[in-house]
């Protein structure tokens with residue numbers, strides 16, 4: 001028992017390492033605040049391009065989505081982070097990480113939105129277009145609001161995945177929460193910081209988990 | 224006798240369809256339709272399933288792209304390259320069998336969307352007009368209700384208000400009462416009767432033969448993508464000339 005406390009719940013280490021981990025926590029939050037909205041917006045854009053039914057666009061979207069869904073995100077991150085400077089494109093670390101994540105997450109969000117948009121009956125389109133709304137107006141005011149509601153649970157659970165997934169940035173030494181926890185573990189020769197990091201992730205993610213299960217219950221009730 | 228004019232008002236027709244053809248792949252669904260609809264006229268279209276009635280209506284606002292022919296609405300060539308189809312559609316109301324209300328918006332929201340986004344009214348003005356339109360379909364008190372809180376008949380009336388609010392030149396109805404329980408049909412027909420009385424030009428595809436007899440200026444019988452016969456309701460229902468018309472009417476009235 002003592003050994004467990006000593007190694008995983010070591011209070012002096014917690015106190016000492018807290019500010020260090022907190023700085024990582026903030027970076028993780030910043031990453032989430034950038035990657036999630038950008039992923040959602042670009043995913044929506046991808047799904048809308050697909051829905052134009054313009055053959056060329058559709059094919060480009062399919063290639064984009066398939067590629068980035070099957071490309072290992074870790075390799076993608078390393079590529080963007082270390083590869084782009086080699087071809088003369090120096091990006092700040094934060095930007096490279098966000099770009100790499102966005103390429104990946106937009107394709108996932110895109111697939112979710114695509115399914116949502118396709119779930120809207122044709123009659124909705126016809127009614128809206130018959131009153132003179134343009135394609136884009138119909139998309140924005142009629143189709144997307146309903147589509148987003150239909151796929152809200154999928155969007156939320158994907159968001160949860162994306163937020164956890166920001167920990168991957170540790171492989172390029174980005175000072176987010178997991179990276180800082182690993183450093184702290186190395187400094188203290190003690191895994192307590194990892195437990196602290198887990199606690200911080202919990203604080204960040206638990207409200208979303210709650211939200212998700214509430215939504216899922218509501219969707220079940222509606223059916 | 225294609226192109227026969229109704230007996231209501233002289234003057235330029237509201238809807239002028241000439242030589243309209245439409246094919247889906249190898250299947251020719253409209254085989255050269257000629258149709259003139261005068262201001263304030265109510266034209267009733269009947270015909271067997273698959274005869275092309277819906278396709279004809281949908282070609283009149285380009286929900287379906289005609290393969291060839293011409294369509295003028297209130298003098299505007301809707302197939303011309305230079306025509307802004309979205310502006311024209313505002314003047315052509317369409318009512319669907321399945322209502323197609325926007326489920327995420329209230330009745331008022333459904334009615335005001337195009338008023339704001341297409342007609343360009345600011346929200347207060349759009350809402351004033353929306354309330355007037357809902358009043359015309361006798362649903363003033365349901366402005367705040369969502370579609371799933373309304374009966375089928377009420378939903379269809381909201382859908383009519385949505386089109387009416389834009390002050391269309393003509394209204395196209397595609398089986399507006401076919402999805403309704405029998406006891407709800409009357410409320411929708413009553414609204415259509417009022418619209419006719421107030422001078423709206425209407426093309427109605429429907430199986431409500433009693434309504435046709437009483438309200439239509441002209442009945443058109445379609446079969447296999449052609450207008451087989453047309454004339455005033457008394458003649459089409461009372462003394463049809465074509466065998467196909469007689470056979471169709473017999474099958475309908477047998478039921």
Ligand SMILES: Nc1ncnc2c1ncn2[C@@H]1O[C@H](COP(=O)(O)OP(=O)(O)OP(=O)(O)O)[C@@H](O)[C@H]1O
Nearest residue numbers: 247248250252270271272273274275276277278279
């Ligand atoms: N989008 C489409 N693609 C292929 N075929 C179509 C399409 N829309 C209609 N059709 C075909 O065109 C023909 C005419 O259809 P339409 O819906 O105009 O008939 P209708 O007279 O309205 O019939 P109903 O009384 O059953 O509504 C039918 O054979 C139908 O299968």
Ligand SMILES: [Mg+2]
Nearest residue numbers: 276277278397
């Ligand atoms: Mg039809």
